[in-house]
Structure formats: C-alpha cells, structure tokens
Amino acid sequence: MEFAYSEKTRKLVVQLENFMDKYIYPRIEQWDKEVNSGVYPVSFMDDLKQLAKDEGLWNLFLPGLQPDEPGTRLTNLEYAPLAEIMGKVSWASEVFNCNAPDTGNMELLHMFATEQQRERWLNPLMDGKIRSGFAMTEPDVSSSDATNIQTLIRREGDEYVINGRKWFITNAAHPDCEFFIVMGLTDPDAETHKRQSMVIVPKDNPGVDIIRNVPIFNHHSPEGHCEIVFKDVRVPAQNLLGEEGQGFALAQARLGPGRIHHCMRSIGSAELALDLMVMRAQERKTFGKYLYEHGALEEWISLSRIEIDQARLLVLNAAWMIDKLGAKEARKEISMIKVATPRMLTSVVDRAMQTFGAMGASPDTPLPDMWTNGRTLRYIDGPDEVHLRSISRQERRAERSVNDLQRFFYNRKVTLSE
Incomplete structure (x- = not known):
C-alpha cells in the first residue's frame, strides 16, 4: 500500500x-x-x-x-x-x-447510460449546466435495505408508470435540478435482488409533486432534502437506466464511491474545526489562564489530531482498495470509514463548540452546520447499524485457522462451538 x-x-x-x-x-x-x-x-x-x-x-x-x-x-x-x-x-x-448527489448520478450515467441518455442528461450534468437528484429513500419502509422499497415502476407499452413516495431527496428544491434517478419495483415477484430498476424522471414531468423541503435538525437547506410523491408519472421506456431488474446492483455501484466522497469532505471539515478550536484556545482566557493552559483543552486538541489522522488513513486505505480492487472488494473498508468518519467529525466539532462556549452554538461560526452535517452522515447512504452489521458479517466469514486459534487455549481442548 x-x-x-x-x-x-x-x-x-x-x-x-x-x-x-x-x-x-x-x-x-x-x-x-x-x-x-x-x-x-x-x-x-x-x-x-x-x-x-x-x-x-x-x-x-x-x-x-x-x-x-x-x-x-x-x-x-x-x-x-x-x-x-x-x-x-x-x-x-x-x-x-x-x-453530491450529482457525482453519484454522473457515475451511474457514465457507466450505464445509453447514447441518448448521455446526450440528454449526462453531458449537461458534467458541464455543470443542470443538477439532479437520486430518489431511493422512502418514508414508509426501512429503505437502508433497498430490497424494502415499495415504489412501483410498471411497464405499459412504450412507457413506464411510476407510483410511490420518496423523501430526503437532496437537490429536489434546487432551481437547476432537472431530473431524478428513481429506484422502484418493476417485478415484485422476482428474486429479491432483481425486483428493482431505475428510471430517469424529469423533474417537471406531470405527476411529480414536491410536497415539502424537509428540515434537517430544523435547518432548511436551500438545495432541499425533499419529500416527493410520484403519482401516475409516465416516462418513455427509453428512460430505463441499465436493464430491468438491475436496480439493486446499480445502487450498490453508486453508493460505494459516494460514501467515500462524503468521508473525504468530512475530514476537511474536522480539520477546520480543529483549527478553530486551537485558535480559540490561544486567544481566550478563563480564570487567568489561556484555555489551552487548562488540561481539558490540551486533551481535546490532542485527541482531535489523533482521531482525524486515524480517519484519514482509513479513508486513504479504502480509496486505495477501490482503485486497485474495485468497490465490491472494498465494501468492508467503505463501511468502516462510513461509521468512523462521521463519528470522528461530530466528536471534534463538539469539542470545538465547547471551546467557543455559547458562540459555538451560534451562526457566528460554521460549527453548528458542520455538526449537523456530521450527525446527518450517520444516516446518509446507510445508517451506522447497517454498516456495523456488514463489517461483523465479513469478519465472521473471514477464514481463520482452527489449529492456530486453538493454540491460545493452551492445554484446554476446545472446539469453536464452545
């Protein structure tokens, strides 16, 4: 490495x-x-x-x-x-x-779009002329497991008809957003991971109803994290992305790079939080001492540096594995950084906020927004619990020599089932 x-x-x-x-x-x-x-x-x-x-x-x-x-x-x-x-x-x-989410959509279109789709959607997206959304998450099911998705995408002649409700769809309120990549069921009776497909839906298509821009921790983002109802939305069959039944596989291909990009940016946010903490600790006095002269602040600064560098190395390792082996082979490493990095970010930002005192909770610093982003990342692209479950499964499936492990029980004869 x-x-x-x-x-x-x-x-x-x-x-x-x-x-x-x-x-x-x-x-x-x-x-x-x-x-x-x-x-x-x-x-x-x-x-x-x-x-x-x-x-x-x-x-x-x-x-x-x-x-x-x-x-x-x-x-x-x-x-x-x-x-x-x-x-x-x-x-x-x-x-x-x-x-995000344009980067993930560009990756999907780059890999799977037809020439017509590239011309209509990918090229202007890559030129920065339009923006887009990715509509997967639903309010009525636990859609961290994409096989739970209920939105129906039904084929009728030369069209697909879409009915369902999505929410937390980033970019949906952006004036330049022109389309969504929508994931839904095309064959509810098929094998579990082949029921879903993805279709491209223009934002101004009849039947697309943006209900509300959902606040995140009571904060409205201008680009929006919206709830959207798709009611009898009709799009040409040529708007299918990839093949029918390929939606789950496409989602996995999209989410791997998207997760690591979030983590990369989070490290930059954490570095800024640490810089602000150090600056404040050296300019502010309490009880006759600069803040950094109190033991707690020295510990906060030191722990923050350790945690940031640990997270960075994990992210670089995941990036290296994706480059060398592909996102599928790096899925454990991607899950690891997806859990570790947002937790690191919120911890570092929390210390910085405490160092600033009441000012740290105000709009006078970027810290409240940074904390909100870090906390939200523990849901985005799969909650911590899903990634932890995935890591545990892969650890349990890893090949380990029974004879090598038994050496550590010394003279006691045991089996792995004990």
Missing part, C-alpha cells in the same frame, strides 16, 4: 488551495447573506464554475473520464486530499462540479 500523494496530486493541492484562498473563502459571507435573503442559486456561482473549468479543476471525482468528457482524470486516492480541501466550505464542491 502506498498512500503518498503523487506529484500530480501535490500540484493540484496547491492549485486548489490557491483557488479557495482567492475565490471561495472571501465569498462565504456573501453566500450566507444571499441564501438567507432567498437568493439561490447564489449570484456568483456560475462565474466561479467557469473559473474552475478554466483552471482545470473540474469533475475531479470521476476516475473513468473519457477524452471527450470535461474534467481532470484522478484516481480515488488522488482525489482524496482535494475533496478534503473542498470539505472546509459546505458549498465549495459545487464550484468544481464535485457535489
């Missing part, structure tokens, strides 16, 4: 950091003001996207770029430090067309 950054990556890191310093950080206050006053998308987003394109900082997340597709081809390992830098500002990844 080799996690050292390549020369190509090191150059891109410097280039991206310079871009953030020059164009992103100075716009944070303006972004907040415009969004809070109801302006969205913000007035400067298209200009920043064009600058990112001009500098070659575009579609960095997609390893399988073809020569005719816009972007810089990077492996997951090469992309990791760049996603970390973007993760310091919640909206920064959109500037580089590296924002």
Whole structure:
C-alpha cells in the first residue's frame, strides 16, 4: 500500500488551495447573506464554475473520464486530499462540479447510460449546466435495505408508470435540478435482488409533486432534502437506466464511491474545526489562564489530531482498495470509514463548540452546520447499524485457522462451538 500523494496530486493541492484562498473563502459571507435573503442559486456561482473549468479543476471525482468528457482524470486516492480541501466550505464542491448527489448520478450515467441518455442528461450534468437528484429513500419502509422499497415502476407499452413516495431527496428544491434517478419495483415477484430498476424522471414531468423541503435538525437547506410523491408519472421506456431488474446492483455501484466522497469532505471539515478550536484556545482566557493552559483543552486538541489522522488513513486505505480492487472488494473498508468518519467529525466539532462556549452554538461560526452535517452522515447512504452489521458479517466469514486459534487455549481442548 502506498498512500503518498503523487506529484500530480501535490500540484493540484496547491492549485486548489490557491483557488479557495482567492475565490471561495472571501465569498462565504456573501453566500450566507444571499441564501438567507432567498437568493439561490447564489449570484456568483456560475462565474466561479467557469473559473474552475478554466483552471482545470473540474469533475475531479470521476476516475473513468473519457477524452471527450470535461474534467481532470484522478484516481480515488488522488482525489482524496482535494475533496478534503473542498470539505472546509459546505458549498465549495459545487464550484468544481464535485457535489453530491450529482457525482453519484454522473457515475451511474457514465457507466450505464445509453447514447441518448448521455446526450440528454449526462453531458449537461458534467458541464455543470443542470443538477439532479437520486430518489431511493422512502418514508414508509426501512429503505437502508433497498430490497424494502415499495415504489412501483410498471411497464405499459412504450412507457413506464411510476407510483410511490420518496423523501430526503437532496437537490429536489434546487432551481437547476432537472431530473431524478428513481429506484422502484418493476417485478415484485422476482428474486429479491432483481425486483428493482431505475428510471430517469424529469423533474417537471406531470405527476411529480414536491410536497415539502424537509428540515434537517430544523435547518432548511436551500438545495432541499425533499419529500416527493410520484403519482401516475409516465416516462418513455427509453428512460430505463441499465436493464430491468438491475436496480439493486446499480445502487450498490453508486453508493460505494459516494460514501467515500462524503468521508473525504468530512475530514476537511474536522480539520477546520480543529483549527478553530486551537485558535480559540490561544486567544481566550478563563480564570487567568489561556484555555489551552487548562488540561481539558490540551486533551481535546490532542485527541482531535489523533482521531482525524486515524480517519484519514482509513479513508486513504479504502480509496486505495477501490482503485486497485474495485468497490465490491472494498465494501468492508467503505463501511468502516462510513461509521468512523462521521463519528470522528461530530466528536471534534463538539469539542470545538465547547471551546467557543455559547458562540459555538451560534451562526457566528460554521460549527453548528458542520455538526449537523456530521450527525446527518450517520444516516446518509446507510445508517451506522447497517454498516456495523456488514463489517461483523465479513469478519465472521473471514477464514481463520482452527489449529492456530486453538493454540491460545493452551492445554484446554476446545472446539469453536464452545
């Protein structure tokens, strides 16, 4: 295993950091003001996207770029430090067309779209001209197990008819969102993992009803995490993505890279939280001492550094495995980082909030939003419990020599069933 950054990556890191310093950080206050006053998308987003394109900082997340597709081809390992830098500002990844859920949708379309679908949906998405949503989660079932999904996708002649309810669909309230990739049942009687399919549904299609933008911890995101009802929605059969019965497999192909991207960005958020904690500890005094001179703060800073670096190494290991062996072979490592990284982020941010005192709970710092994002990530792309179950199963299935294990029982004769 080799996690050292390549020369190509090191150059891109410097280039991206310079871009953030020059164009992103100075716009944070303006972004907040415009969004809070109801302006969205913000007035400067298209200009920043064009600058990112001009500098070659575009579609960095997609390893399988073809020569005719816009972007810089990077492996997951090469992309990791760049996603970390973007993760310091919640909206920064959109500037580089590296924002979820568009990244996952682009990966799906890149792998499975027909030429017609590529022309109609993928190309404008890769150019940053439109946005998209991924409609899988449902309110009436535990859809962390995708086999529970109840939305029906019924074939009628040359069309599919869709009926169902989805929620927490990111991007659904974004004015530039033009389509959803919808997962549902095409054959309820088929083998468990071959019942589902995916279809592309235009947002403005008749029967698509966005009920509400669901608040996350009582916070409304401008792009939306919406509840949507699909009632007798008709789309051409050519909007099927892949093949009928392939929906579950497509979902797994999509979620692996998506999970690791979330974790990469989370490490950047944690680094920012630690920077803020250290800054506050060195400028604020209580009881005649700077905060860092109190033992608790020294421990918080030290533990945060340890936990961030541990998470980063786990993420780099998962990225390396995806690059070398594919997401399927790295599923345990992906589950591990999906549990470890959000927990690390909320722990570090919580310490930083405590260091700031009451200010840490206010909009005067980005910490409350960072904590919310970290806590929400414990649900997104599968809750902790599902990933922990997966890790445990793989550990129990791992080959272990009975004779080697029995040595540790010394003179006592045992069997593994004892």
